[in-house]
Every structure is written in structure tokens, then in C-alpha cells.
Amino acid sequence: MQDRESLLRPRRSCLSVPGSSPKMLAKAPGLPTDEVFMDLEDSVAPGAKEEARGNVVQALKEGDWTGKTVVVRVNGVYTKWCYRDVIHVVENAGDLVDCLMIPKVERASDVAFVAELLRQIEESTGLDKRIGLEVQIETATGLASIHDIAHASERTETLIFGPADMSASLGLPAVTAGLPMPGYPGDHWHHVLMTILIAARNAGLQAIDGPYLVIKDLDGFREMAMRSRSLGYDGKWALHPGQVDVLNEVFTPTQDEYDKSEAILDAYRHATDVDMQGAVMFGNEMIDEASRKMAEQLAIRGRAAGLSRQRKLEDFTKPEGNG
Numbered sequence: 001m002q003d004r005e006s007l008l009r010p011r012r013s014c015l016s017v018p019g020s021s022p023k024m025l026a027k028a029p030g031l032p033t034d035e036v037f038m039d040l041e042d043s044v045a046p047g048a049k050e051e052a053r054g055n056v057v058q059a060l061k062e063g064d065w066t067g068k069t070v071v072v073r074v075n076g077v078y079t080k081w082c083y084r085d086v087i088h089v090v091e092n093a094g095d096l097v098d099c100l101m102i103p104k105v106e107r108a109s110d111v112a113f114v115a116e117l118l119r120q121i122e123e124s125t126g127l128d129k130r131i132g133l134e135v136q137i138e139t140a141t142g143l144a145s146i147h148d149i150a151h152a153s154e155r156t157e158t159l160i161f162g163p164a165d166m167s168a169s170l171g172l173p174a175v176t177a178g179l180p181m182p183g184y185p186g187d188h189w190h191h192v193l194m195t196i197l198i199a200a201r202n203a204g205l206q207a208i209d210g211p212y213l214v215i216k217d218l219d220g221f222r223e224m225a226m227r228s229r230s231l232g233y234d235g236k237w238a239l240h241p242g243q244v245d246v247l248n249e250v251f252t253p254t255q256d257e258y259d260k261s262e263a264i265l266d267a268y269r270h271a272t273d274v275d276m277q278g279a280v281m282f283g284n285e286m287i288d289e290a291s292r293k294m295a296e297q298l299a300i301r302g303r304a305a306g307l308s309r310q311r312k313l314e315d316f317t318k319p320e321g322n323g
Contacts, residue, residue, distance in 0.1 A: 009069040010034035010304050011208055011235040012251035013244045018043035019052030025059035033244045037071035040085050041103050049081050053088045060093040071134060073101035077110045090121045099132035099157060106141040108152035115153040137196055138162030139169040150203035159200040160208045178212035178224060193231055209236040218246055225250040258302035259311040264295035266313045283316050
């Protein structure tokens with residue numbers, strides 16, 4: 001399994017930037033997105049893919065990517081471009097890349113192929129870091145094999161839902177990815193999202209929701225992001241800089257949530273370490289080890305988002321408290 005630090009990379013907002021656009025690549029470092037992934041796959045025309053590799057390497061070397069999770073999405077392992085994408089990017093700028101993203105993963109062997117190629121490049125070039133992997137689940141076959149895929153490599157850090165290709169794979173009557181399905185009494189993606197989430201958590205990985213293609217519909221985008229956040233996802237894709245602020249807000253705990261989570265951790269630590277109790281009252285509610293685990297998740301997200309604690313433990317535990 002990956003080290004804890006790599007799994008805590010911020011990914012509230014994951015901005016897709018076409019590798020065929022030097023202008024967009026140059027703009028990306030200055031945007032407030034947690035992750036930038038430079039795309040060599042679907043957003044790049046077949047005839048522009050080789051040139052895009054050079055654009056991405058140049059952007060990696062010239063941009064200031066401080067504070068960002070930096071990712072390159074290569075082409076799928078069943079295409080003729082994948083191995084050259086990996087070799088070109090990692091041999092020329094591997095020290096500047098946090099992860100490679102693998103699209104349309106269908107089997108554990110797909111992940112193992114890229115992981116092994118990375119190992120060989122790292123060893124042959126003397127690269128003093130281990131590049132992680134982000135894995136996209138976009139087909140029925142990939143979904144059916146998801147648990148094997150999630151455990152295929154210790155390099156893997158995230159599982160990502162790809163709604164457009166998944167729609168095509170499942171034969172859904174839709175032409176715009178990321179939207180609710182008219183006529184369906186509920187969220188038609190709920191099973192898929194939960195399957196990906198369960199597999200991710202079982203393997204100790206982050207879970208990331210895919211894109212919402214109606215760029216100017218920020219209200220609809222926010223609603224779908226809230227859906228993912230309520231399920232427990234760590235972040236979602238942005239296809240346009242205008243979507244980034246929405247994601248950073250939605251996937252950041254509120255100040256009250258963060259303060260309460262830190263207070264619960266303090267209270268439970270005192271209860272177990274000092275009072276030797278496994279369950280204790282916290283304001284009007286009982287907390288125990290399960291409460292600590294839930295609070296820890298919110299606290300970790302709040303710290304990663306740069307939140308600072310504003311309320312003390314006493315604010316939540318006084319008799320008339322509303323904690």
C-alpha cells in the first residue's frame with residue numbers, strides 16, 4: 001500500500017488540461033486547483049498526440065507547480081501510444097510528476113503493465129522518487145474487475161469514475177456525461193459510485209468523481225459535486241477553471257464541521273488516555289471509537305484544505321452546548 005503522505009495529496013479539484021494546448025498548460029500553474037492533470041488522451045486528437053508529449057514536458061519544466069498534485073494522463077494500455085507516453089514523459093520530466101493517470105482500465109494487468117514500465121524507467125534513469133498511479137474505471141469490464149484493479153499495484157493512489165465512457169459501455173440513452181438521467185427515479189450512477197468508493201476504501205485509496213460537461217451550469221455542477229461529497233468522495237474533475245472554486249468549497253469541510261471534528265478528537269483522546277473510558281459524553285451526544293474514526297476523516301480533510309481551528313473543546317462540551 002502507498003505511504004500515507006501520498007494518499008493525502010489534495011484532490012478536491014482535479015483540473016483537466018489538454019496536452020495539445022500550450023496556452024492552457026501555461027495558465028494552469030496559476031489556478032487554485034488542487035490537482036492539474038495534463039491530458040494526452042481523449043482531449044488530444046490522434047494526429048496531435050506526439051506533439052502533445054513535448055508540450056507537456058515543456059510545461060512541467062517551465063511551470064511553478066508548487067502546492068499542486070501534478071499528474072499526466074497517458075493513453076490507454078490498449079492503444080499504440082501508451083508506452084511512448086510513459087517513456088517520453090517520465091524520462092524527460094519524471095522528477096516533476098507525482099502520478100500518471102491510466103484511462104479505461106479493465107484488468108489488474110493494465111495497471112501492472114504501467115507500474116512495471118515505471119519501475120524500469122526509474123531504475124534505468126536513477127529517478128529518486130516513486131511515481132504514483134491514478135486509475136480510471138470507465139467500462140463494465142473495469143467495474144466488474146474493480147477489486148483486483150484496486151489492489152494491482154502499491155503505486156495506485158486513486159480510483160476515478162469516468163461517466164462518459166461508462167455510459168457508452170453500459171449502453172445508456174445519454175449523450176452528455178455527468179448529468180442526471182431523465183425518467184429514472186433516483187441517481188442512476190449511485191451503484192457505480194458506491195462500487196468504486198467501496199473498492200477504493202478497501203484498498204486504502206482516494207475516490208474521485210468524473211466530469212460534468214455543461215461548463216456554464218455551475219448550479220447543476222454544484223449539485224452533482226455535493227452528491228459525490230455526501231457519499232464520501234475526495235474530489236471531482238473540473239473541465240474549466242470556472243468550476244474549480246465550486247469544488248474547493250464543496251469538498252472542504254465547513255468551519256463548524258472541522259472545529260467539531262478536532263474537538264471530538266481532543267475529547268476522545270482525553271477520555272481514553274486520561275480517564276480510561278472508551279465512551280464519553282460530548283455535549284449532548286455519546287462518542288466512542290467509531291466517532292473518533294469519523295472525526296479523524298473530517299479533520300484530515302480540513303487540515304489538507306488549510307483550515308485553522310476557531311472553536312475550542314469547551315465550546316462543544318458545555319452543558320448548554322449545541323455540539
